[in-house]
Amino acid sequence: MAQQNPKRPSAKNKRHKLTISSKDKWKQILKQVDTPEAPISVIQKIEVELIDGTIVDINVSDLLAEGYEPGELEDMINERLEANDHIIAGADFYINADHVANTVQPITDRILRKI
Numbered sequence: 001m002a003q004q005n006p007k008r009p010s011a012k013n014k015r016h017k018l019t020i021s022s023k024d025k026w027k028q029i030l031k032q033v034d035t036p037e038a039p040i041s042v043i044q045k046i047e048v049e050l051i052d053g054t055i056v057d058i059n060v061s062d063l064l065a066e067g068y069e070p071g072e073l074e075d076m077i078n079e080r081l082e083a084n085d086h087i088i089a090g091a092d093f094y095i096n097a098d099h100v101a102n103t104v105q106p107i108t109d110r111i112l113r114k115i
Contacts, residue, residue, distance in 0.1 A: 040064075040074040042103075044096035048081070049089045061096055 046058040063073055081088065 038093065038095060040070045040077075042095055042100050044094045044099075046077065047092040047094065049091070050087050051089045052087075061099075 040060060041064065043060045045060055048056040048058065050056065058077060064070065
């Protein structure tokens with residue numbers, strides 16, 4: 001009886017695991033977040049477009065680093081946006097993915113360890 005060699009998977013059938021960094025995973029998750037509902041502490045910046053085309057950047061991360069309290073800063077930004085609503089065409093909120101990953105990932109890891 002002839003000895004049969006097991007078939008090796010062809011290159012087409014090989015599976016490769018794509019390693020995604022923790023930061024990249026959080027960026028993918030954050031793309032699905034409704035950013036105006038995000039806590040001020042995770043917002044990196046707000047880019048406000050005025051009706052004349054001017055772009056105004058509000059660097060939230062820098063303001064928090066300067067010592068503003070999150071609640072105080074949120075109130076101040078909301079008041080400014082509401083007061084200037086008549087000249088604002090739109091606003092884009094940018095989430096600080098590093099901050100979210102560093103804050104949430106350890107909690108997620110702890111929870112998943114228990115499962």
